[in-house]
Amino acid sequence: xxxxxxxxALIDGNTFYVSCERMWDPSLLGVPTVVLGNGDGxxxxxxxxxxxxxxxIGTPIFQVPEDIRKQVQVRSANFALYGDxxxxxxxxxxxxxxxxxxxxxxxxxxxxxxxxDPVALCLEAxxxxxxxxxxxxxxxxxxxxxxxKAGNKLAKNQSKRAIHAGRLxxxxxxxxxxxxxxxxxxxxxxxxxxxRLAKEGVETAADxxxxxxxxxxxxxxxxxxxxxxxxxxIPCGDLELxxxxxxxxxxxxxxGRDVTDPMDALVTFATxxxxxxxxxxxxxxxxxxxxxxxxxxxxxxxxxxxVPLPFPTQDTRDVLLAVRWLAKSIIKPGQAFKRGxxxxxxxVRGGQRxxxxxxxxxxxxxxxxxxxxxxxxxxxxxxLGLGAAGWRVGGVxxxxxxxxxxEAQWRPMLKSLSPSYTTKWDELIRVR
DNA sequence: TCTGGGGTCCTAGGACCC
DNA sequence: TCTGGGGTCCTAGGACCC
Numbered sequence: 001x002x003x004x005x006x007x008x009a010l011i012d013g014n015t016f017y018v019s020c021e022r023m024w025d026p027s028l029l030g031v032p033t034v035v036l037g038n039g040d041g042x043x044x045x046x047x048x049x050x051x052x053x054x055x056x057i058g059t060p061i062f063q064v065p066e067d068i069r070k071q072v073q074v075r076s077a078n079f080a081l082y083g084d085x086x087x088x089x090x091x092x093x094x095x096x097x098x099x100x101x102x103x104x105x106x107x108x109x110x111x112x113x114x115x116x117d118p119v120a121l122c123l124e125a126x127x128x129x130x131x132x133x134x135x136x137x138x139x140x141x142x143x144x145x146x147x148x149k150a151g152n153k154l155a156k157n158q159s160k161r162a163i164h165a166g167r168l169x170x171x172x173x174x175x176x177x178x179x180x181x182x183x184x185x186x187x188x189x190x191x192x193x194x195x196r197l198a199k200e201g202v203e204t205a206a207d208x209x210x211x212x213x214x215x216x217x218x219x220x221x222x223x224x225x226x227x228x229x230x231x232x233x234i235p236c237g238d239l240e241l242x243x244x245x246x247x248x249x250x251x252x253x254x255x256g257r258d259v260t261d262p263m264d265a266l267v268t269f270a271t272x273x274x275x276x277x278x279x280x281x282x283x284x285x286x287x288x289x290x291x292x293x294x295x296x297x298x299x300x301x302x303x304x305x306x307v308p309l310p311f312p313t314q315d316t317r318d319v320l321l322a323v324r325w326l327a328k329s330i331i332k333p334g335q336a337f338k339r340g341x342x343x344x345x346x347x348v349r350g351g352q353r354x355x356x357x358x359x360x361x362x363x364x365x366x367x368x369x370x371x372x373x374x375x376x377x378x379x380x381x382x383x384l385g386l387g388a389a390g391w392r393v394g395g396v397x398x399x400x401x402x403x404x405x406x407e408a409q410w411r412p413m414l415k416s417l418s419p420s421y422t423t424k425w426d427e428l429i430r431v432r
Numbered sequence: 433t434c435t436g437g438g439g440t441c442c443t444a445g446g447a448c449c450c
Numbered sequence: 451t452c453t454g455g456g457g458t459c460c461t462a463g464g465a466c467c468c
Binding site (some may be wrong): 437438439440441442443444445446447448449450 | 455456457458459460461462463464465466467468
């Protein structure tokens with residue numbers, strides 16, 4: 001009997017952040033390369049060569065032994081660059097497939113139902129992305145999204161051999177060929193579930209599919225029950241073509257060092273969060289602020305507080321008022337903070353706001369915010385700001401410090417940030 | 433010296449209401 | 451003395467994702 005045709009494909013950029021860096025700096029090709037998260041702290045992406053050296057995602061780079069570190073090329077995460085590369089990939093896929101779900105910065109599901117030779121078309125997409133954007137991808141196919149995800153993992157696992165043999169990495173996963181997939185690699189199975197499943201003798205995706213459904217539902221909840229159903233080849237969901245509105249927008253950072261007065265940082269986070277919120281046409285009904293101590297120095301604590309707003313707002317000034325008030329109420333003199341964040345929560349569509357009878361939104365103020373966003377979009381975030389709001393939330397390269405003026409304490413210093421080749425005029429690559 | 437930054441959903445328990 | 455049951459909302463915590 002022939003297999004039922006796959007309905008979904010997952011096309012996924014291999015070690016995406018590293019591949020983006022390599023696209024613009026070919027000297028990294030074949031060299032162990034890692035991309036570091038905020039403040040050059042942890043490894044968030046590793047090339048296969050870096051993995052072969054024993055580096056792991058999440059490892060703080062300073063813990064890596066000196067002799068290993070010397071062999072590794074390091075870059076600070078440059079999300080503006082990665083986001084732009086991602087958008088180019090999506091453009092290609094939208095030209096080739098009727099329906100595309102942008103699942104994450106490096107993963108896209110596509111609808112392949114009814115296509116005569118889906119494997120061939122996916123290979124063509126892979127080839128175009130490689131040629132036009134420079135990012136190598138793996139492809140998983142399946143009759144459910146969970147199987148397509150599983151296929152993608154299996155494609156990655158076999159990709160070394162496949163590439164070596166001159167074949168491309170594609171895998172059509174079916175309920176009958178997932179016995180080589182470790183259960184912790186199944187979409188929806190994290191560390192905790194994997195640990196509990198192991199105690200039951202469940203080691204592979206096929207083992208999970210074979211458990212009694214009622215048992216999975218009772219012991220692990222509806223989410224894993226759905227995962228199991230999908231592993232069995234029964235779809236529980238379709239592509240999500242439109243991104244649902246965010247429920248909350250959070251901006252938080254680890255500080256570059258312990259900080260006793262985090263107000264400037266929180267105000268900056270709030271400004272950026274409000275900008276993101278307006279960019280999505282949303283308004284906040286409540287504001288949330290929190291601060292953490294430094295558990296690595298035996299100073300672990302967490303303070304947080306939320307305040308509802310009188311009416312949903314899109315105005316940075318309303319947000320800042322709330323944030324300043326909240327911050328003052330939770331900051332105790334003498335405490336040192338290592339991390340903080342601002343959340344805009346209970347978001348509602350800007351157009352559907354419930355106006356409070358006595359305090360309606362002011363259209364003139366909203367136009368002011370529009371002008372601010374347009375100027376910042378055109379000339380860079382922070383060109384125009386309000387009061388004490390800092391002008392960018394990220395860290396800075398040493399060569400940018402002069403432009404930034406007095407370096408705020410909380411900002412991490414990024415030593416290895418690659419230029420924003422595609423999104424900033426003054427950092428375009430030069431071809432002489 | 434230096435330890436990521438976002439998100440979502442589900443569940444259980446308490447408060448409250450009728 | 452004896453003391454229901456069901457619905458909703460909220461919150462905190464825990465699991466997951468990238």
